[in-house]
Amino acid sequence: MARRKKRSERVLILWNFVGEDEYKTMADQGPRALPWDPEKTATEVSTVQEEIDAVEEAIEWLGFKVRTVNVAEKLDTLIEAIRDFQPHVIFNLIEFFNDQAVQEAYVAGLYDLFHIPYTGAGPLCLMTCQRKSRTKVLLESQGVPTPAFRRFDELPVPKDHGLKYPLIVKPAREDASGGVHASSVVNDHDALVAQVARILEEHEQPALVERYISGREIHVAILGNNPPEALPMLEFEFEDPPEGEEDRPQILTYEAKWDPMSPDFYALDVQVPPRKLPRKIGNRIRKAALDAYKITGCRDYARVDLRVDEDGNPYVLEVNPNPDLAESVGFMLCAEKSGRTFEGTILELVEMALARTQEPVVIPEHPPATGATIGAPPEAVEPAAAEPADAKPATDKKKPADKRKAPDKKKPAAADKKKPADKKKTPDKTKPAADKKKPATDKKKPADKKKPATDKKKPADKKKPADKAPRPRASATGERAGTRRANPRDKGTGPRGGDASRPTGRRKKV
DSSP, X not given: OOOOOOOSOEEEEEEOOOSOXXXXXXXXXXXXXXXXXXXXXXXXXXXXXXXXXXXXXXXXXXXXXXXXXXXXXXXXXXXXXXXXXXXXXXXXXXXXXXXXXXXXXXXXXXXXXXXXXXXXXXXXXXXXXXXHHHHHHHHHHTTOOOOOEEEESSSXXXXXXXXXXXXXXXXXXXXXXXXXXXXXXXXXXXXXXXXXXXXXXXIOSOEEEXXXXXXXXXXXXXXXXXXXXXXXXEEEEEOOOOTTOXXXXXXXXXXHXXXXXXXXXXXXXXXXXXXXXXXXXXXXXXXXXXHHHXXXXXXXXXXXXXXXXXXXXXXXXXXXXXXXXXXXXXXXXXHHHTTXXXXXXXXXHHHHHHTTOOOOOOOOSSOOOTTOOTTOOGGGTSOSOSSGGGHHHHTOTTOTTGGGOTTOTTSOHHHHHHOGGGGGGTTTTHHHHHHHHGGGTOSSSOHHHHGGGGOTTSHHHHTGGGGGSOOOOOOSSGGXXXXXXXXXXXXXXXXXXXXOOOOXXXXXXO
């Protein structure tokens, strides 16, 4: 296929990965026998780098100037990449920061502050959809069907909770089936209490308890904005449960999505579009999905997960902004079934972001000090040479030219007028006197503590608290560790829509 004509726009692909990619390790080790069936080997799974490379190659083929940067949990790296490349658009593949999914929204907010257009949802949508109970309240208020639910922040769980069994229990702020297992579906109060306790302890977040909808699992991929388009629907088809486990619920468990060594991973397949779905029910599913997309503020692309009961009533389970873009799985499989190519879909996302271009904000010449957070005080971020004419005095350790540093807010003009004759004495006897006078004119009251802020050599010591941004932390369970998805060429039966287990430090929406 011939490369497209070159374009002048620069596209910066940003992603965030730390730790070891377990699927690369598995690939390096060669075929692995399945513990429950030694005659079979585990499915081949694509690595993180392979998926990022696919997006980069597509954008490059489309003619854009492209650069790809793994920020690796470093804010400095993220800001440097933006400042150095000066992108016209950011292809945003960052889904967590500081090992916290909530900070995905903060990164999108940073792009907004810099006035740089980017692909996908904005901060408010990302924050809303990550909190399942908040999403459900919003949908209910607008008449979009969603299963009845309760949220439990602590034990005990009352017996008169108002919900009818069977119920399903999941973490209130996880995605991609994190914390969801076959045992998550409960039929009595004792099992309910046990599952709520597990979520509270292992995931350290509230437990979402909702009515379990026994029926078909259908996902709707949505692309575009004005108006958004519902792509061909995708259905997960579950195999019959093994003998002796007839009561096992047919749900997308964590193992089904992420663990290629588990039987659940191979107990389902994907059909696009769904088989034998009446047109009337299909229209109701599309309407519910599109309504959910608009109500939650999704932009550019998203996936809405639904269950359809035996009477054909659809219920929205979750709304997933910025879903996975791996080829031939999930969202991209639906896009391909609509007649689009992988490259064509990527182009649509880039052009939707470019349409939001506005006047860019000048980014500081120097990045923040190592470990600084987005909300760091100005002293930790301001460039030292704010006024070129005074560059030399500003770097003098003895500060003989304190008075001349007009850009420094800690040295108001009023103080300069009061001490014109003390210029030569500042290094020794006069300095204490000047410190006592400062509080009257200094906006920050304790002048003694702020004295080092004017010394360009000392902020690194004085501003050490900026390093206290949340650090990547080990997960309470293996489920929050990261992501991967199955290679579409598995089982020999066509594309899969599930995912495999997650490498450390990466999160991904399926």
